[in-house]
Amino acid sequence: NAGVTQTPKFQVLKTGQSMTLQCAQDMNHNSMYWYRQDPGMGLRLIYYSASEGTTDKGEVPNGYNVSRLNKREFSLRLESAAPSQTSVYFCASILVAGGHREQFFGPGTRLTVL
């Protein structure tokens, strides 16, 4: 089991460029999430997908789009990158057991926008 994988690990973009962050999980979880983590801000939810075919906005969705390609994959797209989107991005999937949720996080993508 690879768990949650993310690509790329690092990326540098110029303002206005676009890119897609990829995320995949092999644990057969229904729900998947995208977070960004900034110094002093903690983890903030960008978008989530409760199940295949559904996506919803989180706390900070502006400037991002997502696609739940299938049960395994959930991608995050920046259409026109801005310096304010410099951050570390984490994808997570959720295991629901005994009424409790446990999030499994990927290793993160460190994005710099110049």
Add this chain to the structure above:
Amino acid sequence: KNQVEQSPQSLIILEGKNCTLQCNYTVSPFSNLRWYKQDTGRGPVSLTIMTFSENTKSNGRYTATLDADTKQSSLHITASQLSDSASYICVVSAPYSGGGADGLTFGKGTHLIIQP
């Protein structure tokens, strides 16, 4: 508004010493509280989960406590090791309602540095 406050923001201790990290929350209704450890350059990994009826739970040298009445939790690390250097994040969950993102409230974390 649901909030999770962690203290201290950062902490430096010598290897072999003990330390305690705090988490206070205002989340209601409450389902559980989970502590995550995040090593530098990696994603968070779950350490312990505390439900309403649990006061103490241990995972090796990590011991978590929960006081549901005062809405406080602590994470105690015994005989610290260099590998304990990390950020520790407290996450409080409301009862699960079917896959939505509602009800997961994150603290900003405590950054712990263990010095040799």
